[in-house]
Amino acid sequence: MTPAARVQTAIELLDEIQAGAPAEKVLTGWARRSRFAGSKDRAAIRDHVFDVLRQKNSAAQLGGGQSGRALMIGLLRLQGIDLETVFTGANYAPAALNDAETDAARVNPNRPSAIDLPDWIVPPMQAALGDEFGETARLLAQRAPVCLRVNLQKTGVSSAVSALADEGISARASALSPTALIVEEGARSVAGSGAYRDGWVELQDAASQSAMDLLPLEPDMRVLDYCAGGGGKTLAMAGRVKARYFAHDANAARLSDLPERAARAGVDVKIVTQQQLRSQTFDLVLCDVPCSGSGTWRRTPGAKWRFSPDDLAELIEVQAEILDKVAMLVRPGGNLVYATCSVLQSENEEQIAQFLQAQNDWRIVNQKRWPVQADGDGFFCAILQKITKFEAF
Numbered sequence: 001m002t003p004a005a006r007v008q009t010a011i012e013l014l015d016e017i018q019a020g021a022p023a024e025k026v027l028t029g030w031a032r033r034s035r036f037a038g039s040k041d042r043a044a045i046r047d048h049v050f051d052v053l054r055q056k057n058s059a060a061q062l063g064g065g066q067s068g069r070a071l072m073i074g075l076l077r078l079q080g081i082d083l084e085t086v087f088t089g090a091n092y093a094p095a096a097l098n099d100a101e102t103d104a105a106r107v108n109p110n111r112p113s114a115i116d117l118p119d120w121i122v123p124p125m126q127a128a129l130g131d132e133f134g135e136t137a138r139l140l141a142q143r144a145p146v147c148l149r150v151n152l153q154k155t156g157v158s159s160a161v162s163a164l165a166d167e168g169i170s171a172r173a174s175a176l177s178p179t180a181l182i183v184e185e186g187a188r189s190v191a192g193s194g195a196y197r198d199g200w201v202e203l204q205d206a207a208s209q210s211a212m213d214l215l216p217l218e219p220d221m222r223v224l225d226y227c228a229g230g231g232g233k234t235l236a237m238a239g240r241v242k243a244r245y246f247a248h249d250a251n252a253a254r255l256s257d258l259p260e261r262a263a264r265a266g267v268d269v270k271i272v273t274q275q276q277l278r279s280q281t282f283d284l285v286l287c288d289v290p291c292s293g294s295g296t297w298r299r300t301p302g303a304k305w306r307f308s309p310d311d312l313a314e315l316i317e318v319q320a321e322i323l324d325k326v327a328m329l330v331r332p333g334g335n336l337v338y339a340t341c342s343v344l345q346s347e348n349e350e351q352i353a354q355f356l357q358a359q360n361d362w363r364i365v366n367q368k369r370w371p372v373q374a375d376g377d378g379f380f381c382a383i384l385q386k387i388t389k390f391e392a393f
């Protein structure tokens with residue numbers, strides 16, 4: 001496909017997304033129907049669509065509307081691309097610009113630049129982030145870094161960096177965690193690399209790794225990852241300390257990749273059902289709860305426009321229910337770890353404050369928030385300890 005034909009396809013897919021279809025589904029559906037498109041075409045079209053979604057309000061402002069075509073015009077203007085070379089109307093290229101589209105570029109210099117977030121989320125984000133709000137909004141509108149975690153059970157950081165370099169992948173250490181690498185070149189080759197296949201590295205955000213570094217893990221502890229999903233956090237813990245790891249998820253299908261990932265990483269993880277958890281206790285229980293994902297919206301930019309106040313209210317209830325459930329699974333003196341990739345107080349500090357108000361046998365050991373930053377996503381983690389009966393007297 002020519003670059004202009006890719007733009008025209010992105011325009012059509014953005015129209016479907018603007019009509020309410022989820023971005024991921026639209027892109028996958030198109031790739032399946034379009035056997036003529038190669039991997040470079042698919043990647044370029046995905047980039048156009050995701051770049052627009054990250055900066056949708058800015059693109060609409062510069063493109064003069066919310067249609068796929070207006071948004072693509074706005075995005076290309078943001079990127080400084082000469083529209084005349086793309087909007088030619090030749091072959092599969094988009095039609096030439098009309099007068100209104102040309103006029104939309106005449107931006108009033110006094111007009112404030114757009115915030116690329118849904119209007120309703122701005123006040124709670126400003127309340128949570130204060131002076132950091134502007135920088136967070138700016139970073140969420142950019143592409144996310146590709147971040148790896150070095151698996152210390154299999155290799156060291158410098159060996160992993162050299163193995164990746166041998167396969168054309170250049171990566172640098174991140175200050176966020178001793179195991180975190182930021183890929184600077186060759187990101188698309190990571191999944192096919194030997195370092196990945198042999199379990200030396202895994203894809204994982206640096207702030208998530210930094211949070212797992214804080215956990216008071218000891219060899220032979222019984223550790224439960226209660227909302228394990230694909231097992232990213234289980235594997236990060238197991239990469240650090242050889243303990244006995246158990247993984248659970250309310251949606252068993254989400255655990256399906258974990259056995260293969262654990263085998264690749266060379267660690268043991270036992271999957272447990274709710275039934276098996278009855279009458280068991282653990283030294284440490286992690287609940288990486290379902291959340292808005294607002295700290296990761298540059299990775300899933302379609303999600304931020306679909307997320308609603310009702311979704312947030314529902315999630316806050318689910319998070320509180322999970323906290324109440326896992327509290328019973330921690331042995332006296334053990335730790336409960338609550339984590340989200342949200343930047344909102346209602347999902348983070350307020351959730352912990354309410355839990356501590358309702359339950360008097362817990363204390364906070366540590367609570368930390370990671371802002372969205374160049375190397376890492378927004379993340380929150382609270383480490384609580386269950387007070388023993390002896391201490392309570």
Ligand SMILES: C[S@@+](CC[C@H](N)C(=O)[O-])C[C@H]1O[C@@H](n2cnc3c(N)ncnc32)[C@H](O)[C@@H]1O
Pocket residue numbers: 226227228229230231232233234248249250251254288289290291318322
């Ligand atoms: C943020 S994701 C977890 C990501 C995972 N920890 C990782 O690092 O890859 C939240 C997970 O919680 C699960 N979940 C939702 N409600 C739950 C519940 N009531 N009990 C346990 N897990 C739940 C979801 O299925 C989802 O996999």
